[in-house]
Amino acid sequence: MRRVIRGAMPLGDGRRVLLFATSIVLLFLVAYPLLQLGLKSLPLSNYLTQFRASQNLTALQNTLYIAVGITALATFLGSLFAFLVVRTDLPLKRVVKAGIATFFLTPAYIGSIAWIQLLGRAGYATRWMKLHWGVARPPVDLYTLEGVIVIMGLYMIPLVYMATANVLRNADPAREEAATMAGASPMRILFTVTLPLALPGIVSGAFLVFVRGVAGFGVPAALAMPTGHLVLTTQIYAALGHYDVRMACALSVMLIALMTVGLVFHNRILQGRRFTQTGVPDQPVRIFCLGRWKGVVAAGGILFLILTAFLPLATIVFSSLLKAWGLPGTWDNLTWGNYVSIFSVGLGARALRNSLLFAVGGATCATLVGLGVSYITHRTRLFGRRALDFLATAPLAIPGPVMAAAMIFAWMNPPFRLYNTPWIILAAYTAAFLPYVVRNIGGVLKGMDPRQEEMGWMSRGSWTRVMRDIVLPTIRGGILSGWMLVFLMAFREIPLSTMLYTQGTETVGVLMFVLKTEAGGTEVVSAVAVVVLVITAISQSVVGRLSGARRGIL
């Protein structure tokens, strides 16, 4: 089969140009900063010191425990919800979608603030339970590794959901029809046909979650660190905290190693499998009937989402209206003042504008580069494609503050003087969020039937023509969700821009940082979070409209 594809392709086509262009961009955006990071982690004695320190081994163990736990939780729930929404006759799908969208729109660090407000030592729910159940201590201890797993896992659900739903929507119905015709029961079809077909989506999503679990900082810092649980990222943060930049670099290289293990697993699982999908988007897919379980499943799913997605969101909205955090919620204590204060400082309006611009720019650049990388990885056998894939994935494993440091090392000195210009933030966003695009588009491309492309070659279409008329329309869903993901993450990102901004290029992240460290207090941070949520929700629907998608992004 492969030989036929190669034979049918004209040599010297656009794909080599694409490979060349993408490589140059990746070398500049990712490889060069990573090289700088690697150089700073030398001498090798830094690594020895690291491994000899017993607390780093504990940190490594805890990190693995968290990453595996999060991956299991988010993969199970994410693929379950994707299946329920795309492939069953579940009622009230809109509510479920809204719940997933809420996870998607809430950054995990805001999520952890919300959960602490709700279930922390003085949380609203904790106080309620203490009062009504008569327990002396908080019935749920959020400040544990398990707390990190649950909270972080919840906010990772959309990563798996999106990747899985994309694949499930495009899966070739012919196979399931064939199985039905052969007399297989719906259960059997589900486990032997439908789920295996959805595997590329599930595995790409799970991989993203695993690496985020390894490299995630916000939630462990909020929930594990306060009670003295070590994880690798907080060790890195500690090293940065006492300005041991070299040790932070050495520890980060360890994170990249963990990610590489994940990537190898990911490729192993998907290797040698062929996944076929139709090229017809929005075609009818097989719908599984839930039968008499319909009501129970819907009620269970919605209750789960109310408790885990909507309730924390409501706490955030509520506390954003408080005059001072910690005050009881009487009418006297409520105010719009926090919202007014965001927009009354010059920084507020400027930060929102800049972030909007940087996020659009970053998402567009990352999508273009990511499209090139995924196409080369999944649709060609060009030499060097694995290296490209690795480079485009590596930023995922590097915690934001270290990434920012690497960017400073790379782009402060000639020949590339981007530091202290707006370009460095754009470049940082493109590099840091590239992996999300690559995984999203990759999942869809992997599932695309190569025969579709072959047809284009057969009818003597040029490479650009085949791309434009066949490949791009087929993977449109993956492109859009990748773009949206980057836009959202870039819009509310904190660690990169706080280290890289200069006067005039302040971002929402800088605003959040300032409010967090200032007297502003958590009520103002909550207000910024609500503003960010509203803006992202609006942009999500605008992009959905513009792209003409009937379903929106989710």
Next chain:
Amino acid sequence: MKCGMKSLVVSLAVVAVWSLSAVIAVAETSEQITFYASPDSLGVALEAAFEAEHGDVLNYIGGPWCRKLKSEQEAGDIVADVIYGAEPIFYEELMLDSALAFYASPETSHLKPAYQWGKGYYTIADLRYIGIVYNNLLVAKGDIPQTLQGLNEPQWYQMTAVPDATQCSSAFALVCAMVGTELDFGFFEEAHANGTLLADRAGKLPSMVASGEAALGVGPHDAVVRLQNKAKKEGATSPVSIAWPEEGVYVVPRPIAIIADENRSEEATAIAQAFVDFVLSPDGQQLAVQKGGYVPARAEIGGPRQVPEDLTILPIDWDWAMENRQTIRDLFQETMYGG
């Protein structure tokens, strides 16, 4: 559908071009100097006040500037000209790396005698007083501990917070002060056993107490002052207050310094020096009180009303802390990070 894709691409391109043209209008002239400082409210106010007299000569950057500066130093070129904030050990390390320029400000002689140090490479500009931060909705007046040790009483099980010395340099300075030259981690061992929470930044601890996440803790006064001022502006009263341990209080000074740079023009050097003088002048010191909530280093300017004038101040051996910083950090992590 293809039409939709096209309009999406076109609108993206338009926004992208607009975005870059809008943001690129930022440029720095050679007569400007860059200063890194925290907190933001103070940095912005200082910039405005200084520029009212000298024109647009300052470029203020806040955020996690200590980390930013260290990365710049590692990359071989510190962008900042003047830095203001953090704690003395940070400046001592920079001094050892020859990253600080010598400048003996004439204003130094007006500072409180106890804080006239820095060997001309840095000058103490303001002070953070460390006290017992408590939530007055959760802690009755009579129950407020009289000493720091009182935080470790069983009645405060899982209700206290201490700042994390491994994450924050101000917290580290505080821990150095508290363990003293005998390296006595007894307080922290007991606190850990009593289920205390670590605050990743010293300045964040009062917010944790305000929220009730902890009922009381060891923290700096300035964040309490800022929280109270903010609530007052809204016409409310913040639930967070500060009390002073009877054994005396630790004071962590915040320095200001000029970064060494051979290529800096004479003009820029003059601006940097004038700015340091301004921060130490009565006007600059007033801003430190009003916008930051700090106690000024200058003798004749009064601090915020939350800090009484007659507090007993406990001595801190900064040179010793500087020499033993790695040991203190390691012991703190061993004590507080159990698993």
